[in-house]
Amino acid sequence: GAGVSQSPSNKVTEKGKDVELRCDPISGHTALYWYRQSLGQGLEFLIYFQGNSAPDKSGLPSDRFSAERTGGSVSTLTIQRTQQEDSAVYLCASSLGHGDQETQYFGPGTRLLVL
Amino acid sequence: AQSVTQLDSQVPVFEEAPVELRCNYSSSVSVYLFWYVQYPNQGLQLLLKYLSGSTLVKGINGFEAEFNKSQTSFHLRKPSVHISDTAEYFCAVVGFQKLVFGTGTRLLVSP
Numbered sequence: 001g002a003g004v005s006q007s008p009s010n011k012v013t014e015k016g017k018d019v020e021l022r023c024d025p026i027s028g029h030t031a032l033y034w035y036r037q038s039l040g041q042g043l044e045f046l047i048y049f050q051g052n053s054a055p056d057k058s059g060l061p062s063d064r065f066s067a068e069r070t071g072g073s074v075s076t077l078t079i080q081r082t083q084q085e086d087s088a089v090y091l092c093a094s095s096l097g098h099g100d101q102e103t104q105y106f107g108p109g110t111r112l113l114v115l
Numbered sequence: 116a117q118s119v120t121q122l123d124s125q126v127p128v129f130e131e132a133p134v135e136l137r138c139n140y141s142s143s144v145s146v147y148l149f150w151y152v153q154y155p156n157q158g159l160q161l162l163l164k165y166l167s168g169s170t171l172v173k174g175i176n177g178f179e180a181e182f183n184k185s186q187t188s189f190h191l192r193k194p195s196v197h198i199s200d201t202a203e204y205f206c207a208v209v210g211f212q213k214l215v216f217g218t219g220t221r222l223l224v225s226p
Binding site: 004031033035042043044045048055056059091093098099100101103104105106107108109 | 144145147149151156157158159160161164166205209210211212213214215216217218219
């Protein structure tokens with residue numbers, strides 16, 4: 001498969017636990033993005049990677065959220081001490097380059113439910 | 116700052132009828148616009164995009180959109196819809212690598 005893949009597809013956790021969400025971008029894509037889709041907030045930007053660095057972390061909602069990218073490929077989004085309001089679908093996207101004209105290709109998402 | 120307004124949260128239509136999904140945008144930088152479709156329990160799939168040039172953009176699955184700078188609109192159209200077009204449609208504008216999405220329009224196609 002040549003698309004963006006994400007794992008797990010579904011995650012149920014208890015309030016206060018930490019979770020890690022993984023994203024494998026399309027091979028050769030240098031830019032990687034995380035978005036969140038929730039009923040109350042719609043689709044919102046979280047963080048953007050260019051290579052392994054994150055020039056824009058402005059969308060991370062709190063310091064409980066962090067993300068890293070290693071080897072210019074796989075990225076992990078970590079949520080510490082999860083809260084019920086963190087329940088959402090977390091979408092990852094990648095693009096070949098990092099300009100505004102680049103198309104972002106989305107993965108299927110990870111559906112997170114915090115009980 | 117960039118923003119997108121999708122006025123219709125839901126659009127019901129009969130199969131083989133034409134449809135228009137409305138999108139208005141606001142942008143303080145160069146205007147690049149996108150329409151994505153989301154089928155149930157799936158990610159977002161690009162339908163079409165406007166970067167520059169012709170204001171009429173053709174996309175996949177028979178969809179097209181027209182960029183209108185004076186009305187700051189980018190409405191999505193299809194002359195004849197199918198049951199399989201039932202999905203949620205998102206209009207988006209990009210700025211500084213971030214996609215800013217509208218709230219989405221649910222297209223419901225019935226026989």
